[in-house]
Amino acid sequence: MPDHTTAPLRYTAFSADPAGGNPAGVVLDATRLTDSDMLALAKDLGHSETAFLTAPPEGLGEAGRAYTVRYFSPRAEVPFCGHATIATAVALADRVGPGDLVFATRAGTVPVTVARTPDGTLRATLTSVEPYVTDVADADVTEALAALDWPAADLDPALPPRIAFAGARHLVLAAATRARLANLAYDFDRLEAFMRRLDLTTVQLVWRESADVFHVRDPFPVGGVVEDPATGAAAAAFGAYARELGLVPDAATLTLHQGADMGRPGVLTVELRAGDARVRVGGTGARIPDETGADDGNGGGGGDAR
Structure with a gap:
């Protein structure tokens, strides 16, 4: 199971307020996690999705700005999750700075751009696959x-x-x-x-x-x-x-x-x-402080997770 190096961060997406928007788990290095580990961790968090990052396919993008991303709900893996993508992009920008990112997902390649607004808030924009x-x-x-x-x-x-x-x-x-x-x-x-x-x-x-x-x-x-x-x-x-x-x-x-x-x-x-x-x-997006606890008052932020 996960150790301290794979412990999830918690970010909210589509709000600059940690108490608003949609919380997601973000695991920045899921290299050593099995599918069962990821599902168990997502279930434990209780958010509607948790994103798990590993190395990108060869040639996808520059080091540190390209990743393979998988998304798990408390019940199953899903092919793509928009709010967890935004949360992940903001989490990465907190560490490597704003700019362009690219994610390889089960649904396809998803470019994301992160910019800092005049008030200092990070804002991420994803480009969907062909709809x-x-x-x-x-x-x-x-x-x-x-x-x-x-x-x-x-x-x-x-x-x-x-x-x-x-x-x-x-x-x-x-x-x-x-x-x-x-x-x-x-x-x-x-x-x-x-x-x-x-x-x-x-x-x-x-x-x-x-x-x-x-x-x-x-x-x-x-x-x-x-x-x-x-x-x-x-x-x-x-x-x-x-x-x-x-x-x-x-x-x-x-x-x-x-x-x-x-x-x-x-x-x-x-x-x-x-x-x-x-x-x-x-x-x-915004980091959810650890002191808020794992329960945001809505079944872990997803509205009565079962």
Whole structure:
């Protein structure tokens, strides 16, 4: 099992406040850890994901700024995790300075840039793998709504259900009102079974406040977590969804608010560039001081980890 050289750091992503955003574990040297070790450590931390770094594939990038990264939830390995990527990038920038990084993930190669803002806060921006958006069967939407206990009439017809991918698959469902989004009490086991059948990482629940401002929530039962406080992979997928459906121009910057309903507010910036299918997701990050303890009041920061 891990010793002091592989002990995880804890960083939050998409907030400069350690009490906001989405906490992640970060193990900067996982060379000696087995898969079982990584899963056990992620389960012990209880965050929605923990990132584990090892040496990069040959030729990926310069030493100290390129890594292989694997992500584990408390229940299983996941192909990509946006918030743990942001947290990892900020953790590395604390040690080697801001600049460009590159991560080899199971989903593909993910470049990340870290910059220091005028107030001294570190801000990281990841570039997703190539995204896609697909239709979802009416029967599957019906089952998802039944698991969520959401009437179909509570959906926003201007934002139709789709499955979106930018490193992991997410079902996008849009609420017609902020009140509908705020009221989330779902059947954990039923939604988990549904998501496993469709190979979904989260369900991206969305309410549109304005042309470029959205509020989102992400149930994550397949990771053993009721809700993810800030979800970078889903934000990237949603950017692809918004562009695919013509909700925003080809070049646009979207602001996603997440975590307020859990008491961990965070802000995710989604950037779309004309002529580039990839999606950029950025946000601030911060070290979580050790004295806060392992429990952040939400099952380790992931919303009732099971």
